[in-house]
Amino acid sequence: RDHGLHAGTMGMHHCGLAAAALAVACLCVAPGAEAGQGRWQATRRATGSAAVVSDTPLADTPYQSMQINDIRRAATPSSFKCTDCLKEPDGRPLAIRIMYIDVYPITQNPKAKAAAQKLGREYSCDDPSLAVPECFVAENWNEGWVGEFSSLFLSGLNLNVTALTRANFSQEVYDMYKGSSSYTRCVWEVHLGNVDLCVGDFWETEERRIISPFSSAMDTDILKLGTLPSGASKDIHLDSIFDPFTPELWGVNITMILISAFCLWIVEANHSPPSHARGAVCGRLNVFQGAIETLWEGAMGYVGGGVSPKATTWPGRCILLGFGWFVYISAASYTANLVTFMITEGTTLGLIGSYGEIATQGGSLCLLEAIEGMVRTPGVTKVAFDDYIPAIEALYDGRCLGVQVGRTEWKILVRGAIGSSTVCVDPSDTRGYSACANPDGVTKQVQISGCTCEDTSITNPARCPEECPDHAKYCSLLEIQDEAFSFYMNFALPVNKRIQDHVSAWIIALRQEGTVQRLKGKYIDSVIPDVCVDGIKKVSSYAGKKLSLHGTVATFIVAGALTLIGLVWFACNRFFEPTASAQEGQQGTPQHGEAPDEVYGGVECDASRIAISKERQQFNMEGKGSRPVAWKSPDDLWSAEAADEKAMKFSAASADRPPSNLSAAQYDHLCSKLAEYQTAVVQQSRAFEEKERDMRDMFERKERDMKDMVSQLHHISQQLSNLHSSSAAAAPPP
Numbered sequence: 001r002d003h004g005l006h007a008g009t010m011g012m013h014h015c016g017l018a019a020a021a022l023a024v025a026c027l028c029v030a031p032g033a034e035a036g037q038g039r040w041q042a043t044r045r046a047t048g049s050a051a052v053v054s055d056t057p058l059a060d061t062p063y064q065s066m067q068i069n070d071i072r073r074a075a076t077p078s079s080f081k082c083t084d085c086l087k088e089p090d091g092r093p094l095a096i097r098i099m100y101i102d103v104y105p106i107t108q109n110p111k112a113k114a115a116a117q118k119l120g121r122e123y124s125c126d127d128p129s130l131a132v133p134e135c136f137v138a139e140n141w142n143e144g145w146v147g148e149f150s151s152l153f154l155s156g157l158n159l160n161v162t163a164l165t166r167a168n169f170s171q172e173v174y175d176m177y178k179g180s181s182s183y184t185r186c187v188w189e190v191h192l193g194n195v196d197l198c199v200g201d202f203w204e205t206e207e208r209r210i211i212s213p214f215s216s217a218m219d220t221d222i223l224k225l226g227t228l229p230s231g232a233s234k235d236i237h238l239d240s241i242f243d244p245f246t247p248e249l250w251g252v253n254i255t256m257i258l259i260s261a262f263c264l265w266i267v268e269a270n271h272s273p274p275s276h277a278r279g280a281v282c283g284r285l286n287v288f289q290g291a292i293e294t295l296w297e298g299a300m301g302y303v304g305g306g307v308s309p310k311a312t313t314w315p316g317r318c319i320l321l322g323f324g325w326f327v328y329i330s331a332a333s334y335t336a337n338l339v340t341f342m343i344t345e346g347t348t349l350g351l352i353g354s355y356g357e358i359a360t361q362g363g364s365l366c367l368l369e370a371i372e373g374m375v376r377t378p379g380v381t382k383v384a385f386d387d388y389i390p391a392i393e394a395l396y397d398g399r400c401l402g403v404q405v406g407r408t409e410w411k412i413l414v415r416g417a418i419g420s421s422t423v424c425v426d427p428s429d430t431r432g433y434s435a436c437a438n439p440d441g442v443t444k445q446v447q448i449s450g451c452t453c454e455d456t457s458i459t460n461p462a463r464c465p466e467e468c469p470d471h472a473k474y475c476s477l478l479e480i481q482d483e484a485f486s487f488y489m490n491f492a493l494p495v496n497k498r499i500q501d502h503v504s505a506w507i508i509a510l511r512q513e514g515t516v517q518r519l520k521g522k523y524i525d526s527v528i529p530d531v532c533v534d535g536i537k538k539v540s541s542y543a544g545k546k547l548s549l550h551g552t553v554a555t556f557i558v559a560g561a562l563t564l565i566g567l568v569w570f571a572c573n574r575f576f577e578p579t580a581s582a583q584e585g586q587q588g589t590p591q592h593g594e595a596p597d598e599v600y601g602g603v604e605c606d607a608s609r610i611a612i613s614k615e616r617q618q619f620n621m622e623g624k625g626s627r628p629v630a631w632k633s634p635d636d637l638w639s640a641e642a643a644d645e646k647a648m649k650f651s652a653a654s655a656d657r658p659p660s661n662l663s664a665a666q667y668d669h670l671c672s673k674l675a676e677y678q679t680a681v682v683q684q685s686r687a688f689e690e691k692e693r694d695m696r697d698m699f700e701r702k703e704r705d706m707k708d709m710v711s712q713l714h715h716i717s718q719q720l721s722n723l724h725s726s727s728a729a730a731a732p733p734p
Contacts, residue, residue, distance in 0.1 A: 080505035101200030153506030244337035322562025363401030475532035
């Protein structure tokens with residue numbers, strides 16, 4: 001409509017320009033040109049600048065009349081937040097009709113309630129048979145956070161207000177709207193022109209926005225997701241330490257350790273530092289021993305939160321970097337998730353733990369029909385209701401796994417245990433609304449508050465559960481905190497277009513002054529206590545949720561990529577290594593493809609391995625207790641005579657035939673190094689024996705000295721005893 005109006009205005013603009021030009025030409029030549037000139041000047045002033053407006057603008061054409069109206073609107077005060085600025089053509093305050101939605105503690109009429117009590121009748125401004133005259137006085141709707149808020153800007157605008165309630169819904173709106181929401185029905189009344197403003201906690205939904213204009217937002221409503229306890233609880237058990245990860249993730253972690261250890265052994269097998277483990281030959285382990293040792297170091301690095309293996313080549317360091325990244329992320333994730341599990345132990349579990357579980361369990365979500373079209377979550381079935389209590393009752397009846405409740409209603413109905421409503425339980429009406437489709441249908445009364453015991457001496461309805469079964473019933477609801485469930489709705493007022501700008505301006509000004517927060521604190525926070533304070537339960541979407549493989553896939557991608565880079569790097573090195581080995585072979589070194597050519601202590605490892613292999617064959621015949629010197633630890637060499645004997649036998653066994661792949665100089669060098677090692681060990685053992693002998697002699701001397709001292713002390717003690725006896729005998733009798 002706005003685009004159509006703009007196009008029509010442009011068309012009229014061109015026609016108006018042509019008409020104005022023709023009028024100017026006629027006025028210039030016609031009699032009374034002076035009067036025409038004055039008329040033209042007035043029109044020029046009217047259509048020129050919005051800042052200059054004629055006191056008596058003339059509207060000769062419809063276009064000029066439209067322009068004059070636009071200029072008058074532009075020339076109004078700089079803000080629509082004006083006082084006493086909306087007038088009827090005769091100067092009286094603008095007359096409007098306002099429909100008030102009577103809901104505690106949103107919009108209230110204390111005088112009407114007092115009048116009903118005085119007459120001894122049930123209070124209801126929405127029932128034509130029960131409404132009192134005070135229900136239809138606008139000044140009486142001045143309580144509740146929305147009621148007082150609206151009275152502030154209505155008094156500022158100084159409007160002539162006719163008050164209406166839900167008892168005044170027209171038959172026309174029932175014909176237009178077939179739904180059950182009285183809020184949406186009021187929006188339709190504004191659309192039909194029967195009402196200028198609806199006052200209540202209206203959600204500004206997409207559907208309602210299409211029907212009627214809305215004012216600026218008064219506040220924002222945060223919707224909460226509630227569920228019922230499942231009766232189970234998360235208790236501590238023996239395998240709680242494995243709860244942070246799913247079994248699939250544990251399996252992938254173990255596989256990652258095995259793969260990393262195997263790849264690191266492949267790359268570092270020919271470049272690892274000398275090993276001093278038992279069974280290592282020349283500082284080298286065989287394939288099986290090396291793989292086991294690397295796997296052990298990898299497992300220790302994982303459980304220790306650090307990288308245990310060492311790498312000496314760049315491909316190995318690249319693989320080790322990937323393994324370190326995997327260990328770092330895995331350890332941090334495990335620790336964080338384990339802490340979450342520990343602090344949530346013993347909490348009550350709900351029917352669902354997150355919003356997504358509604359879809360995975362094939363359940364439904366209970367919500368109000370006003371926002372049914374705005375919840376578009378795949379896999380979530382929606383069950384709509386006309387009010388909160390029927391929606392929550394459907395949750396208790398098992399029709400849904402979760403219920404959607406506004407923040408204010410959660411505080412009032414659930415935590416404050418205040419409210420009552422009827423629920424249709426007629427078998428022919430399966431909707432479960434607050435009223436049955438058939439006026440004669442069966443309904444039940446749900447009294448969260450206001451129930452009294454038959455025994456007047458009992459003031460607490462909780463002590464008579466048979467008579468008040470619904471008292472504080474909703475305290476058992478669990479609040480689910482899930483970031484995936486984030487729905488926010490604006491509280492705004494359906495308003496007629498002619499007063500929309502002024503009402504919005506006042507709402508913005510009052511909201512900036514903090515009026516909304518002050519009024520909500522006055523009517524909600526300070527007067528509605530949390531009666532369920534001893535049973536506050538919140539279910540976090542993360543509490544008790546095991547970390548799955550899907551959540552850590554990036555970690556394995558990075559670690560796997562680094563491992564792959566290291567393997568490719570190693571393969572490239574091996575591909576180019578034969579050329580360098582061939583050049584070394586021309587200089588007399590062993591060729592690639594033979595036994596690995598490692599150097600340990602400046603001696604070729606192949607030479608040592610062959611010599612020790614021959615030594616093993618020589619001394620295996622002597623029995624299990626005889627082992628080569630190179631295989632013995634220093635503890636095995638305390639006997640110098642045994643060491644000398646073994647050294648002589650080793651020299652005799654190995655000096656006959658030098659290995660065929662060693663030159664004489666290399667063999668002599670090997671023998672000299674082994675002899676030096678044996679001599680050093682023998683000298684060290686002799687020094688230890690001599691030192692031990694000296695220490696033994698010293699302890700023996702000290703022991704003899706101590707015995708002498710003890711003997712002397714004993715002798716002195718005997719002498720003192722004898723002296724005392726003789727003194728006692730020589731003394732005269734008393």
